[in-house]
Amino acid sequence: MSGRIPQSFIDDLLARVDIVEVIDGRVPLKKAGRDYTACCPFHSEKTPSFSVSQTKQFYHCFGCGAHGSAIGFLMDFEHLEFVEAIEELARGLGLEVPREDGGAARPADDSRRLFTLLEQADHYFRRQLREHPQAHKAVTYLKQRGLSGEIAARFGIGYAPPGWENLEAELGREHQTRQDLLLLGLTLTRDDGSPYDRFRDRVMFPIRDRRGRVIGFGGRVLGDDKPKYLNSPESPVFHKGQELYGLFEARKAERKLERLLVVEGYMDVAALAQFGIGYAVATLGTSTTREHLDRLFRTVPEVVFCFDGDRAGREAAWRALENTLPVLQDGRQVRFLFLPEGEDPDSQVRKEGREAFERRVREATPLSEYLFEQLTGQVDMASLDGRARLVDLARPLLRQLREGAFRQLLIQRLGELAGMPGSSLAALLRGDTPPPAAAPERPVPRPRASSGGPSLVRHAICLLLHHPALGQAVQVPEGLADDHSPGMDLLRELLEITRERPHLTTGALLEHWRDREQGRHLHKLAATRLQVPEAGMAQELEGALKRLTQQHRERELERLLGEAHLRTLTADEKVMLEQLLSKT
Secondary structure, three states: OOOOOOHHHHHHHHHHOOHHHHHHOOOOOEEEOOEEEEOOOOOOOOOOOEEEEOOOOEEEEOOOOOEEOHHHHHHHHOOOOHHHHHHHHHHHHOOOOEOOOOOEOOOHHHHHHHHHHHHHHHHHHHHHHHHOOOHHHHHHHHHHOOOOHHHHHHOOOEEEOOOOOHHHHHHOOOHHHHHHHHHOOOEEEOOOOOEEEOOOOEEEEEEEOOOOOEEEEEEEEOOOOOOOEEEOOOEOOEOOOOOOEOHHHHHHHOOOOOEEEEEOOHHHHHHHHHOOOOOEEEOOOOOOOHHHHHHHHHHOOEEEEEEEOOHHHHHHHHHHHHHHHHHOOOOOEEEEEEEOOOOOHHHHHHHHHHHHHHHHHHOOEEHHHHHHHHHHOOOOOOOHHHHHHHHHHHHHHHOOOOOOHHHHHHHHHHHHHHOOOHHHHHHHHHOOOOOOOOOOOOOOOOOOOOOOOHHHHHHHHHHHHHOOOHHHHOOOOHHHHHOOOOOHHHHHHHHHHHHHOOOOOHHHHHHHHOOOHHHHHHHHHHOOOOOOOHHHHHHHHHHHHHHHHHHHHHHHHHHHHHHHHHOOOOHHHHHHHHHHHHHO
16 A cells, blocks of 8 residues: 555544544543543553543543544554554544555455455465474474474464465465465566465464554575575565564563564564563564654553674664664663674573573663764774764764753763763754854844733634634734744644634644644643633634734834834835834
């Protein structure tokens, strides 16, 4: 499936979905006045602080701050991706999710057919592990690796027997089936166009998505064929850069996951599960991507990367660190675990057992420590030049971090190492340069005390968030179009959207700012309580817009009067000044 989901579809979907029904089916709600309440599903509490508004189609926890629309709830509660949450809601209404840049998504019937075929292939491989005359090779290999029948069953491990056309013989030779097998990468074509099996004489590991559906396979060779490990290729239902082997099994084994351990291969995941460590996942032959990290952190607050202690493992760890920095934020933690050289998670856990291995995981190196360990190792910390070089190396990395306590603490630590004040480092990270020493000072007129400035903008935004229909009920003064003071661009965008789509609820309106910096602030404002009677809200908003327009005129008037003391105004500025004077 490709292409972006149109915002208009998301708006319409949220207009048809009732957030109370969505949440009540997962967390029982109780009526409390106009809203509904429950104990928050996202943190432990005895007194309900989780509130759901049917009018606003918005939930908010006054204890932990969790909030959002029906989409956001499914993402957080079911650990779904944004698109998966939309598809889940649409499925409940019998809707097909359209896509831009190519019309509709792959038809639902096509997707169902592909998933059905993958499930049939999975059953076939698992049956061969039990029944095929040569399956003893695969069984012997699994026993040598210490895997029990229970673990093999939990991960659905199977066997692809030798041969060239096993899948077609089992699943059918109809034209559509042949085409689908090729599309999924389960078969390949010879030069003459005839198909043959991709996986032959291999132990098979089904790769599942977050809903448990088989989306591809990984195969470990039993003979001398190359490569040793072989994955399904990209397909309409399988994207390596987004999927993590073992994530479905980890979530199923432990409902409340606290951390995930990222290892390199299927056998590492299965071997750790054999020893009771059920929170390991593996990337599928690729470096850890932004999509992987988003998925990991949507599931747990802590991620531990596990690598071999050799040079290749260190290089892979540094790549993981670089990819992690842009998605880090307060509340997310990353650690790095380096195993003794020559060991992998499978061999190490066998050697020392679960307790010692988990101690390694708990004591793994924090990202901050690993970052500065690597950077200081590249410079001469005893010299000024070396410490300056340290700052130069760290600057592009720290710039990728989001604003927050973690970023400030890293800057503080860099300052301690380099012997520089934190404020100077912060300026360097922003790319600030001091003003020229000889810059002439010009008198700036003191601004007239305003009646609230940004708080007035905030109040207008709050009113629109709580009652989006107000966007059509008020007259917007023309003067607001030229005002670019803090918050005004956001207010204008809100007014424009609510005028065009007055039926939007608070929850649907907030979805327009998903993944945008302002979205975080808007969610907080949507959770505040308004002290304005509902009957007077339109009048309150219109009054706020008029006061904002007047404040803008006053600021422009003061600016032009100040300029007139320093130079001759242009003809256009003189006209503007006359107009402003006539309106005051």
